Amino acid sequence: MTRLRVTLIALLAVAIGLAVGGRSNAGFVQQQRDQIAISILVNVTPAPVADRGGVPFPIDWRIAMRARGSAPADMVAQAQSAIRVQAMVSPNPNATMLYSNVPNVVINQTAGTTASTAACVYTITVDTPAATSWTLKDGLSSDFITSTWPGKDVGNNTYVQAGTPQPTATPFVVYSTDGSTWNPKEKSNGKQTYCVTLTITIPSSVPGGAYTTNAVYTLYY
Protein backbone atom coordinates (compact mmCIF):
# COMPACT_ATOMS: atom_id res chain seq x y z
CA MET A 1 0.00 0.00 0.00
CA THR A 2 2.78 2.38 0.92
CA ARG A 3 4.67 1.39 -2.22
CA LEU A 4 1.58 2.13 -4.34
CA ARG A 5 1.15 5.52 -2.69
CA VAL A 6 4.80 6.42 -3.34
CA THR A 7 4.46 5.38 -6.96
CA LEU A 8 1.30 7.44 -7.44
CA ILE A 9 2.95 10.49 -5.87
CA ALA A 10 5.98 10.06 -8.11
CA LEU A 11 3.80 9.77 -11.21
CA LEU A 12 1.85 12.86 -10.18
CA ALA A 13 5.09 14.78 -9.68
CA VAL A 14 6.33 13.78 -13.12
CA ALA A 15 3.02 14.80 -14.71
CA ILE A 16 3.08 18.19 -13.01
CA GLY A 17 6.68 18.64 -14.05
CA LEU A 18 5.94 17.84 -17.66
CA ALA A 19 2.96 20.18 -17.71
CA VAL A 20 4.88 23.07 -16.17
CA GLY A 21 7.94 22.41 -18.30
CA GLY A 22 5.90 22.20 -21.47
CA ARG A 23 4.13 25.45 -20.72
CA SER A 24 7.38 27.29 -20.00
CA ASN A 25 9.04 25.92 -23.15
CA ALA A 26 6.09 27.07 -25.19
CA GLY A 27 6.47 30.49 -23.64
CA PHE A 28 10.11 30.72 -24.75
CA VAL A 29 9.82 29.41 -28.27
CA GLN A 30 11.47 32.01 -30.48
CA GLN A 31 11.08 32.40 -34.20
CA GLN A 32 13.59 33.54 -36.75
CA ARG A 33 12.86 37.19 -37.53
CA ASP A 34 15.76 38.36 -39.64
CA GLN A 35 19.09 37.25 -41.03
CA ILE A 36 22.02 39.19 -42.47
CA ALA A 37 25.48 38.32 -43.73
CA ILE A 38 28.77 40.17 -43.72
CA SER A 39 31.11 39.04 -46.47
CA ILE A 40 34.63 38.26 -45.26
CA LEU A 41 37.22 38.48 -48.03
CA VAL A 42 40.76 37.36 -47.26
CA ASN A 43 43.47 38.17 -49.79
CA VAL A 44 46.14 35.62 -49.04
CA THR A 45 49.78 36.24 -49.83
CA PRO A 46 51.59 32.91 -50.24
CA ALA A 47 53.90 31.85 -47.46
CA PRO A 48 57.48 32.82 -48.29
CA VAL A 49 59.65 30.01 -49.70
CA ALA A 50 63.42 29.65 -49.72
CA ASP A 51 65.22 30.86 -52.86
CA ARG A 52 66.45 27.82 -54.74
CA GLY A 53 68.50 29.80 -57.18
CA GLY A 54 67.72 30.86 -60.69
CA VAL A 55 65.68 28.14 -62.31
CA PRO A 56 65.65 28.61 -66.09
CA PHE A 57 62.36 28.83 -67.90
CA PRO A 58 61.27 25.54 -69.47
CA ILE A 59 61.98 25.32 -73.19
CA ASP A 60 58.32 25.42 -74.16
CA TRP A 61 57.96 28.68 -72.18
CA ARG A 62 60.85 30.19 -74.07
CA ILE A 63 59.39 29.11 -77.38
CA ALA A 64 56.08 30.67 -76.39
CA MET A 65 57.84 33.86 -75.33
CA ARG A 66 59.67 34.05 -78.67
CA ALA A 67 56.44 33.43 -80.49
CA ARG A 68 54.88 36.22 -78.51
CA GLY A 69 57.87 38.41 -79.31
CA SER A 70 57.06 38.09 -82.98
CA ALA A 71 53.39 38.67 -82.37
CA PRO A 72 51.70 40.99 -84.82
CA ALA A 73 51.30 44.62 -84.07
CA ASP A 74 47.71 44.58 -85.17
CA MET A 75 46.48 42.10 -82.53
CA VAL A 76 42.98 43.03 -81.48
CA ALA A 77 43.39 45.15 -78.34
CA GLN A 78 40.30 44.13 -76.40
CA ALA A 79 36.66 43.21 -76.63
CA GLN A 80 33.96 44.67 -74.41
CA SER A 81 30.36 43.84 -73.64
CA ALA A 82 27.94 44.73 -70.84
CA ILE A 83 24.91 43.49 -68.92
CA ARG A 84 22.34 45.73 -67.31
CA VAL A 85 21.46 44.75 -63.74
CA GLN A 86 18.29 46.28 -62.41
CA ALA A 87 15.93 46.18 -59.44
CA MET A 88 13.07 48.06 -57.84
CA VAL A 89 13.76 48.93 -54.22
CA SER A 90 10.76 48.86 -51.91
CA PRO A 91 10.56 49.81 -48.24
CA ASN A 92 11.23 47.28 -45.54
CA PRO A 93 9.72 48.18 -42.16
CA ASN A 94 12.12 45.72 -40.56
CA ALA A 95 15.23 46.93 -42.39
CA THR A 96 16.67 48.35 -39.19
CA MET A 97 15.77 45.43 -36.94
CA LEU A 98 19.11 43.73 -37.62
CA TYR A 99 21.90 45.43 -39.53
CA SER A 100 25.63 45.92 -39.83
CA ASN A 101 27.62 49.09 -40.33
CA VAL A 102 29.49 47.60 -43.31
CA PRO A 103 28.50 44.98 -45.93
CA ASN A 104 31.91 43.33 -46.03
CA VAL A 105 35.37 43.11 -44.49
CA VAL A 106 38.58 42.84 -46.50
CA ILE A 107 41.66 41.32 -44.86
CA ASN A 108 45.13 41.08 -46.38
CA GLN A 109 47.26 38.44 -44.72
CA THR A 110 50.12 36.03 -45.37
CA ALA A 111 49.64 32.27 -45.28
CA GLY A 112 51.09 30.63 -42.20
CA THR A 113 50.24 33.54 -39.91
CA THR A 114 47.64 34.47 -37.32
CA ALA A 115 46.52 38.06 -37.13
CA SER A 116 43.67 40.16 -35.82
CA THR A 117 41.77 42.81 -37.65
CA ALA A 118 41.45 46.31 -36.35
CA ALA A 119 39.33 46.45 -33.23
CA CYS A 120 35.61 46.56 -33.96
CA VAL A 121 36.08 45.85 -37.65
CA TYR A 122 32.30 45.72 -37.96
CA THR A 123 29.27 46.20 -35.76
CA ILE A 124 26.01 44.31 -35.52
CA THR A 125 22.96 46.14 -34.25
CA VAL A 126 19.69 44.64 -33.08
CA ASP A 127 16.91 47.15 -32.74
CA THR A 128 13.61 45.84 -31.45
CA PRO A 129 10.96 47.25 -29.12
CA ALA A 130 12.33 47.56 -25.59
CA ALA A 131 10.19 44.79 -24.17
CA THR A 132 11.29 42.26 -26.78
CA SER A 133 13.66 39.63 -25.48
CA TRP A 134 15.73 38.27 -28.32
CA THR A 135 18.57 35.90 -29.14
CA LEU A 136 21.24 36.66 -31.68
CA LYS A 137 22.94 33.66 -33.23
CA ASP A 138 26.07 33.72 -35.36
CA GLY A 139 28.22 31.49 -37.54
CA LEU A 140 30.01 31.27 -40.85
CA SER A 141 28.15 30.04 -43.91
CA SER A 142 31.03 27.81 -45.09
CA ASP A 143 34.72 27.00 -44.82
CA PHE A 144 37.23 28.95 -46.88
CA ILE A 145 38.59 25.70 -48.32
CA THR A 146 36.87 22.47 -47.38
CA SER A 147 39.09 20.32 -45.14
CA THR A 148 42.24 22.44 -45.52
CA TRP A 149 41.13 25.86 -44.32
CA PRO A 150 38.12 25.54 -42.05
CA GLY A 151 36.01 28.42 -40.95
CA LYS A 152 36.91 27.57 -37.37
CA ASP A 153 40.21 29.28 -38.11
CA VAL A 154 38.30 32.54 -37.81
CA GLY A 155 37.78 33.68 -34.24
CA ASN A 156 35.42 36.46 -33.23
CA ASN A 157 35.67 38.71 -30.24
CA THR A 158 32.14 40.00 -29.87
CA TYR A 159 31.30 42.53 -27.19
CA VAL A 160 28.87 45.30 -26.44
CA GLN A 161 30.09 48.39 -28.26
CA ALA A 162 29.98 50.48 -25.10
CA GLY A 163 31.81 47.78 -23.14
CA THR A 164 35.22 46.14 -23.27
CA PRO A 165 36.44 43.30 -25.49
CA GLN A 166 36.37 39.70 -24.32
CA PRO A 167 39.67 38.28 -23.06
CA THR A 168 39.92 35.98 -26.08
CA ALA A 169 38.28 35.34 -29.41
CA THR A 170 36.12 32.27 -29.90
CA PRO A 171 35.97 30.27 -33.17
CA PHE A 172 32.89 30.65 -35.35
CA VAL A 173 30.69 27.64 -35.89
CA VAL A 174 30.35 26.77 -39.57
CA TYR A 175 26.80 26.15 -40.72
CA SER A 176 27.69 23.88 -43.61
CA THR A 177 29.90 21.56 -41.56
CA ASP A 178 28.59 21.88 -37.99
CA GLY A 179 25.20 20.29 -38.38
CA SER A 180 23.39 23.22 -39.98
CA THR A 181 23.07 25.08 -36.71
CA TRP A 182 23.96 28.55 -35.53
CA ASN A 183 25.63 29.47 -32.28
CA PRO A 184 23.50 31.36 -29.70
CA LYS A 185 25.79 34.34 -29.24
CA GLU A 186 23.94 37.04 -27.38
CA LYS A 187 20.69 37.43 -25.47
CA SER A 188 19.24 40.81 -24.67
CA ASN A 189 16.25 43.00 -25.31
CA GLY A 190 15.50 46.26 -27.09
CA LYS A 191 18.39 47.88 -28.92
CA GLN A 192 21.95 46.68 -28.62
CA THR A 193 25.07 47.17 -30.75
CA TYR A 194 27.97 44.73 -30.73
CA CYS A 195 31.51 45.20 -31.89
CA VAL A 196 33.25 42.32 -33.62
CA THR A 197 37.00 41.91 -33.96
CA LEU A 198 38.22 38.98 -36.04
CA THR A 199 41.32 36.85 -35.54
CA ILE A 200 42.28 34.74 -38.54
CA THR A 201 44.72 31.87 -38.86
CA ILE A 202 45.78 30.91 -42.37
CA PRO A 203 47.49 27.54 -42.79
CA SER A 204 50.81 27.83 -44.58
CA SER A 205 49.57 25.44 -47.26
CA VAL A 206 46.94 27.90 -48.50
CA PRO A 207 47.91 29.17 -51.97
CA GLY A 208 47.82 32.88 -52.68
CA GLY A 209 44.51 34.24 -53.83
CA ALA A 210 41.19 35.66 -52.71
CA TYR A 211 38.99 33.60 -50.40
CA THR A 212 35.59 34.46 -49.03
CA THR A 213 32.96 33.34 -46.59
CA ASN A 214 30.03 35.01 -44.85
CA ALA A 215 29.54 35.80 -41.19
CA VAL A 216 25.82 35.23 -40.76
CA TYR A 217 23.73 36.72 -37.95
CA THR A 218 20.24 35.52 -37.25
CA LEU A 219 17.76 37.18 -34.93
CA TYR A 220 15.18 35.21 -32.96
CA TYR A 221 12.44 36.34 -30.66
Next chain:
Amino acid sequence: MRAWIGFGALALAAMLLGTRADAGTGPVKVQWYVTGILKFTLTPNYNTGYGPVPATFGTQPTPAPGAGACFQGCADDFGTVIQNGQYLYKYAAHLHVITNDVNGFQVYGEGSADFSDGGSNSFPVNGSLYYLSSGATSDSNTGFTPSLEFFKTSGTVNPSTPVFGSAPTITYGAYPAPMFTSVAATNDYYQDYQLKVPATAPVSTSEYFVWVVYTVVPQ
Protein backbone atom coordinates in the same frame (compact mmCIF):
# COMPACT_ATOMS: atom_id res chain seq x y z
CA MET B 1 46.01 39.97 -96.45
CA ARG B 2 49.50 40.14 -95.00
CA ALA B 3 49.82 36.41 -95.33
CA TRP B 4 49.10 36.71 -99.08
CA ILE B 5 51.60 39.53 -99.43
CA GLY B 6 54.16 37.42 -97.65
CA PHE B 7 53.38 34.46 -99.88
CA GLY B 8 53.73 36.61 -103.01
CA ALA B 9 57.06 37.94 -101.84
CA LEU B 10 58.28 34.44 -101.23
CA ALA B 11 57.12 33.31 -104.68
CA LEU B 12 58.85 36.27 -106.32
CA ALA B 13 62.02 35.53 -104.39
CA ALA B 14 61.83 31.92 -105.47
CA MET B 15 61.44 32.92 -109.12
CA LEU B 16 64.39 35.29 -108.92
CA LEU B 17 66.49 32.67 -107.25
CA GLY B 18 65.35 30.17 -109.85
CA THR B 19 66.61 32.29 -112.73
CA ARG B 20 69.94 32.70 -111.03
CA ALA B 21 70.44 29.19 -109.75
CA ASP B 22 74.10 29.47 -110.55
CA ALA B 23 74.48 32.42 -108.19
CA GLY B 24 74.87 30.14 -105.17
CA THR B 25 72.86 29.50 -102.04
CA GLY B 26 72.13 31.57 -98.95
CA PRO B 27 69.73 31.95 -96.04
CA VAL B 28 66.27 33.34 -96.69
CA LYS B 29 64.52 35.10 -93.87
CA VAL B 30 60.87 34.25 -93.78
CA GLN B 31 58.48 36.42 -91.78
CA TRP B 32 54.75 36.35 -91.44
CA TYR B 33 52.05 37.89 -89.34
CA VAL B 34 49.14 36.16 -87.75
CA THR B 35 46.02 38.28 -87.48
CA GLY B 36 44.75 38.34 -83.94
CA ILE B 37 41.38 36.82 -83.22
CA LEU B 38 39.35 37.78 -80.18
CA LYS B 39 35.73 36.84 -80.01
CA PHE B 40 33.74 37.53 -76.86
CA THR B 41 30.11 36.57 -76.35
CA LEU B 42 28.25 37.67 -73.24
CA THR B 43 24.88 36.06 -72.53
CA PRO B 44 22.66 37.08 -69.60
CA ASN B 45 20.04 34.65 -68.30
CA TYR B 46 21.87 31.87 -70.11
CA ASN B 47 19.98 28.87 -68.73
CA THR B 48 16.39 28.05 -67.96
CA GLY B 49 15.63 28.64 -64.30
CA TYR B 50 17.37 32.02 -64.37
CA GLY B 51 16.36 34.77 -62.01
CA PRO B 52 16.51 35.95 -58.40
CA VAL B 53 15.75 34.11 -55.18
CA PRO B 54 15.89 35.51 -51.64
CA ALA B 55 18.92 34.44 -49.63
CA THR B 56 17.99 31.47 -47.50
CA PHE B 57 19.49 28.26 -46.25
CA GLY B 58 17.98 24.91 -47.11
CA THR B 59 15.42 24.42 -49.83
CA GLN B 60 15.71 27.17 -52.41
CA PRO B 61 12.67 29.06 -53.71
CA THR B 62 11.80 29.11 -57.39
CA PRO B 63 13.48 32.01 -59.21
CA ALA B 64 11.16 34.84 -60.17
CA PRO B 65 12.84 37.20 -62.64
CA GLY B 66 11.60 40.72 -63.15
CA ALA B 67 9.89 41.80 -66.34
CA GLY B 68 13.12 43.20 -67.74
CA ALA B 69 14.72 39.77 -68.00
CA CYS B 70 14.39 37.30 -70.85
CA PHE B 71 15.93 33.96 -71.70
CA GLN B 72 19.47 34.37 -73.07
CA GLY B 73 19.14 38.13 -73.35
CA CYS B 74 17.74 41.40 -71.98
CA ALA B 75 18.75 42.42 -68.44
CA ASP B 76 19.40 40.66 -65.16
CA ASP B 77 16.28 41.94 -63.44
CA PHE B 78 15.97 41.25 -59.72
CA GLY B 79 12.41 42.53 -59.76
CA THR B 80 11.19 44.11 -56.53
CA VAL B 81 13.65 43.88 -53.67
CA ILE B 82 13.47 45.23 -50.14
CA GLN B 83 15.89 47.39 -48.23
CA ASN B 84 18.45 45.27 -46.37
CA GLY B 85 17.37 42.24 -48.41
CA GLN B 86 19.82 39.71 -49.84
CA TYR B 87 19.30 37.85 -53.11
CA LEU B 88 20.92 35.40 -55.47
CA TYR B 89 20.45 35.76 -59.24
CA LYS B 90 20.91 32.39 -60.89
CA TYR B 91 22.48 31.98 -64.33
CA ALA B 92 23.23 35.71 -64.57
CA ALA B 93 26.04 35.73 -67.12
CA HIS B 94 27.84 33.38 -69.49
CA LEU B 95 31.13 34.60 -70.90
CA HIS B 96 32.45 32.78 -73.96
CA VAL B 97 35.88 33.83 -75.17
CA ILE B 98 37.87 32.68 -78.19
CA THR B 99 41.34 33.98 -79.01
CA ASN B 100 44.34 32.68 -80.91
CA ASP B 101 46.76 34.11 -78.40
CA VAL B 102 49.09 31.38 -77.18
CA ASN B 103 49.16 33.02 -73.75
CA GLY B 104 45.42 33.16 -73.27
CA PHE B 105 43.59 36.22 -72.04
CA GLN B 106 42.33 38.15 -69.04
CA VAL B 107 38.80 39.22 -68.18
CA TYR B 108 37.90 42.36 -66.27
CA GLY B 109 34.44 43.03 -64.92
CA GLU B 110 33.31 46.25 -63.27
CA GLY B 111 30.32 48.41 -62.61
CA SER B 112 30.25 51.38 -64.96
CA ALA B 113 28.74 53.47 -62.16
CA ASP B 114 26.83 53.09 -58.92
CA PHE B 115 23.25 51.88 -58.93
CA SER B 116 21.10 54.77 -60.10
CA ASP B 117 17.41 55.28 -60.66
CA GLY B 118 18.20 57.73 -63.45
CA GLY B 119 17.37 60.60 -61.14
CA SER B 120 18.83 61.76 -57.88
CA ASN B 121 18.75 58.43 -56.05
CA SER B 122 21.66 56.02 -55.97
CA PHE B 123 23.50 53.49 -53.85
CA PRO B 124 27.02 52.06 -54.23
CA VAL B 125 27.66 49.12 -56.51
CA ASN B 126 30.52 47.89 -54.33
CA GLY B 127 29.18 46.17 -51.27
CA SER B 128 25.86 45.67 -53.08
CA LEU B 129 26.53 43.58 -56.18
CA TYR B 130 28.63 40.42 -56.07
CA TYR B 131 29.54 37.62 -58.50
CA LEU B 132 30.26 33.94 -58.01
CA SER B 133 30.82 30.91 -60.18
CA SER B 134 27.83 28.98 -61.41
CA GLY B 135 27.29 25.98 -63.69
CA ALA B 136 26.31 25.75 -67.33
CA THR B 137 23.14 23.81 -66.60
CA SER B 138 23.00 23.34 -62.83
CA ASP B 139 23.36 25.68 -59.89
CA SER B 140 23.69 24.81 -56.20
CA ASN B 141 24.48 28.33 -55.01
CA THR B 142 22.48 30.23 -52.41
CA GLY B 143 22.37 33.86 -51.42
CA PHE B 144 24.98 33.01 -48.80
CA THR B 145 27.50 31.24 -51.04
CA PRO B 146 30.86 33.03 -50.89
CA SER B 147 31.25 35.63 -53.61
CA LEU B 148 33.33 38.59 -54.70
CA GLU B 149 32.08 42.12 -55.03
CA PHE B 150 31.92 44.25 -58.13
CA PHE B 151 33.60 47.61 -57.96
CA LYS B 152 32.77 50.86 -59.65
CA THR B 153 35.30 51.42 -62.40
CA SER B 154 38.00 54.03 -62.22
CA GLY B 155 38.29 54.01 -66.01
CA THR B 156 36.72 56.57 -68.30
CA VAL B 157 33.07 55.76 -68.93
CA ASN B 158 31.31 56.81 -72.10
CA PRO B 159 28.75 58.25 -71.69
CA SER B 160 30.00 59.52 -68.37
CA THR B 161 26.57 59.08 -66.86
CA PRO B 162 25.34 55.72 -68.16
CA VAL B 163 21.78 55.57 -69.44
CA PHE B 164 19.25 52.79 -68.98
CA GLY B 165 18.76 51.97 -72.65
CA SER B 166 22.26 51.51 -74.04
CA ALA B 167 25.45 49.95 -72.76
CA PRO B 168 28.33 52.28 -71.93
CA THR B 169 31.97 51.60 -72.70
CA ILE B 170 34.99 51.91 -70.42
CA THR B 171 38.37 53.15 -71.59
CA TYR B 172 41.19 52.03 -69.36
CA GLY B 173 44.44 53.82 -68.69
CA ALA B 174 45.37 50.94 -66.42
CA TYR B 175 43.39 47.76 -66.05
CA PRO B 176 42.04 46.73 -62.64
CA ALA B 177 42.73 43.35 -61.07
CA PRO B 178 41.47 40.67 -63.46
CA MET B 179 38.30 38.77 -62.71
CA PHE B 180 39.66 35.75 -64.60
CA THR B 181 42.99 34.81 -66.10
CA SER B 182 42.92 32.09 -68.74
CA VAL B 183 46.03 30.32 -70.00
CA ALA B 184 43.88 28.61 -72.60
CA ALA B 185 42.98 30.43 -75.79
CA THR B 186 39.30 29.53 -75.45
CA ASN B 187 37.28 29.42 -72.28
CA ASP B 188 33.80 29.69 -70.79
CA TYR B 189 32.76 31.27 -67.51
CA TYR B 190 29.39 30.99 -65.83
CA GLN B 191 28.32 33.43 -63.15
CA ASP B 192 25.58 34.06 -60.63
CA TYR B 193 25.14 37.44 -59.03
CA GLN B 194 24.21 38.39 -55.48
CA LEU B 195 22.52 41.61 -54.50
CA LYS B 196 22.74 42.92 -50.94
CA VAL B 197 20.48 45.92 -50.81
CA PRO B 198 21.72 48.52 -48.32
CA ALA B 199 19.26 49.27 -45.54
CA THR B 200 19.69 52.90 -46.50
CA ALA B 201 19.02 52.45 -50.23
CA PRO B 202 16.45 55.13 -51.10
CA VAL B 203 13.05 53.80 -52.10
CA SER B 204 12.26 54.89 -55.63
CA THR B 205 9.41 54.50 -58.06
CA SER B 206 11.97 54.20 -60.84
CA GLU B 207 14.09 51.19 -61.67
CA TYR B 208 17.59 51.15 -60.24
CA PHE B 209 20.18 49.95 -62.73
CA VAL B 210 23.89 49.53 -63.26
CA TRP B 211 25.73 48.32 -66.35
CA VAL B 212 28.31 45.64 -65.57
CA VAL B 213 30.99 45.95 -68.23
CA TYR B 214 33.22 43.02 -69.09
CA THR B 215 36.48 43.57 -70.94
CA VAL B 216 38.57 40.79 -72.46
CA VAL B 217 42.23 41.42 -73.24
CA PRO B 218 44.68 38.94 -74.77
CA GLN B 219 47.70 38.38 -72.57
